[in-house]
Amino acid sequence: MSTEVRALEPRALWNNFADLNAVPRPSKKEERVVQFVKEFGQKLGLETIQDEIGNVIIKKPATPGMEDRKTVLIQSHVDMVHQKNADTNFDFNTQGIDMYVDGDWVKARGTTLGADNGLGVASIMTLLASTDIPHPAIEALFTVDEETGMTGALGLKGGLLKAEIMLNLDTEDDTELTIGCAGGVDINASSTYQPESVSGDVKGYKLSIKGLTGGHSGMDIHLGRGNANKLMNRLLHHATEQFGLRVGTIDGGSLRNAIPRESFAILAIPAGQEEAFKAFVQEQTQILKQEHATTDPNLVIQLDATEAPNQVLPTEIQGKLLRAIYACPNGIYRMSPDIEHLVQTSNNVARVLVQDGTSTIQCLTRSSVDSEKMDLAAAIKSALELAGATVSFSGMYPGWTPRPGAGIVQLMSDLYKEKYKGEAHVNACHAGLECGIIGANYPEMEMISFGPNIRGAHSPDEKAQISSVQKYWDFLLDTLQRIPAKV
Structure with missing residues (x-):
């Protein structure tokens, strides 16, 4: 694993990504990464639950002074697409991803990088382990098998989550706020x-x-x-x-x-x-x-x-x-x-x-x-x-029906404009996101998806932009500080 990647900022996030990418995690074979995430939550002393389908939920109380804020669900999927070039000798079932830095990008040698959705998973891990990041109460949801059928989200039962707002970290352009998606x-x-x-x-x-x-x-x-x-x-x-x-x-x-x-x-x-x-x-x-x-x-x-x-x-x-x-x-x-x-x-x-x-x-x-x-x-x-x-x-x-008037959409649109002096692209996407499926069991939950710039996902050309990860991380932290109080 490249030491260059571990030296990038935000360092805690990139180190968690490197640790995650050392664990083989093909869709439908997530036993090792599920155990990895469970042990991560348990070592932090946080309430950690694995449901019947294999999803992991880790709950972290609000930091002092933010106990009155709405609980936020932060969600990413732990599996990754396995693609490699024909001339690349690599076993996804046994090897960790071989990453390297190329200018402003992190890439993998001849394989998919796993930034989809590994950077989201690493972001949640970083929040859970933090001791100095202000945040409301967090429910972290790590779903399985998103890439080959979304069976983790489909198998998630109602009643397990109490959050009123969901932040999905599976969008691949840092100028976009996704509020709807296609079904498949x-x-x-x-x-x-x-x-x-x-x-x-x-x-x-x-x-x-x-x-x-x-x-x-x-x-x-x-x-x-x-x-x-x-x-x-x-x-x-x-x-x-x-x-x-x-x-x-x-x-x-x-x-x-x-x-x-x-x-x-x-x-x-x-x-x-x-x-x-x-x-x-x-x-x-x-x-x-x-x-x-x-x-x-x-x-x-x-x-x-x-x-x-x-x-x-x-x-x-x-x-x-x-x-x-x-x-x-x-x-x-x-x-x-x-x-x-x-x-x-x-x-x-x-x-x-x-x-x-x-x-x-x-x-x-x-x-x-x-x-x-x-x-x-x-x-x-x-x-x-x-x-x-x-x-x-x-x-x-199912698809995810847009709700452009939702409070979290307005909050993050305004925050983006304030921070970056331009309008965020609030849109629906043609990819399949888990929000629509999760929303079927939690219809009152406000949802939005965002993330850093990832290019070439699902191919060996996949790469993640370092400067964009920094921008996205800062945006995520400011969003958490602005989560409104419970009604």
Whole structure:
């Protein structure tokens, strides 16, 4: 772990972040980090609770003189997205994140940094351990499994929390105050096929798409970045029609909430078509690089000779599969007609895996309008079912309806203007935040989300801005001092 990071200011926050990042914490495997957080609270002598789903709640009384203020819930999630570059040798299940300082940014070597939402967790830890920071009574909520279904927030029961105000620390721009978010649903499609032996004289090739920018499938979906699954499918579909290409395997994308950066396919090409196929790939590479020159300048499409696959998809099934993926919308489906620049509905074709007689396609559909979210999901389901897949929905979570008139929104907007001589961007976001889910059980709680500048979340390019963390931390401390008295 870099000593440079531990020397940054605010030092207590960065040291807590470094300690947290030394603990492996993949979604759905949070046992170690949950124990870490529990022991942290217990060592401080604070009331520490773990609920049935695995969330941890730590309660800290108000500092002297602030006992009359409203209790504040401060919330972040402990899990992180695990993404790494293909050439990075790293085991997320056993290794801590390898961080370093690059100018005004903290980065990780070849992997996601875990600033999403680790900086929020570290901020809460710092508040809990502090002896000189004035604050009202605090309920700290550390949720599990936010990144792969928000099951921690969904499993949180009513009655455990008494706070009247919630500060969620999971926004990634220090000029924004988020007061609403999109809901989501996972689309899972699977089918089986009987692999066929390759007939005739064929040549084997591995087609690789890599170097795409990727990113968060909610916060970055409006940027028009390339999706490796869609680009791979585009090439395979047209090459099938032109050269009689046969697919052995496809392996693209990884996580439902990350824009796919890489896809790989093992292919069989009829003998005599090799040169034409190579020319086709070269031509399409230039076209795709031109299309994505702004969003994905490091796009690489590589074709390598390899051993021909022993078995391939049956011709009819291959055709239906490629056409179904082609039909799946990807990216922005509809912009909000009510909130300027807000993506209302989108879809991310997140995962395509075809091998050993099974095909799997996974999408994450998001929308701030629940009916439109399910309508788009139904359209995608229909296309995949026409190809013979069995399709199910899972991981449904609600959006968060904005309440621009809430007291905490006005308080923090005024404070931002006073401190930074400009208007905060009060908005709703297209990502999924846990506020809407938690609000279902605590409907009277006022909620807001904010945080420091984090760029490239859900990708190995993730980085956190040091100066922004300082700004955000100062803003958080001043906010706590201004929490109003109980009515």
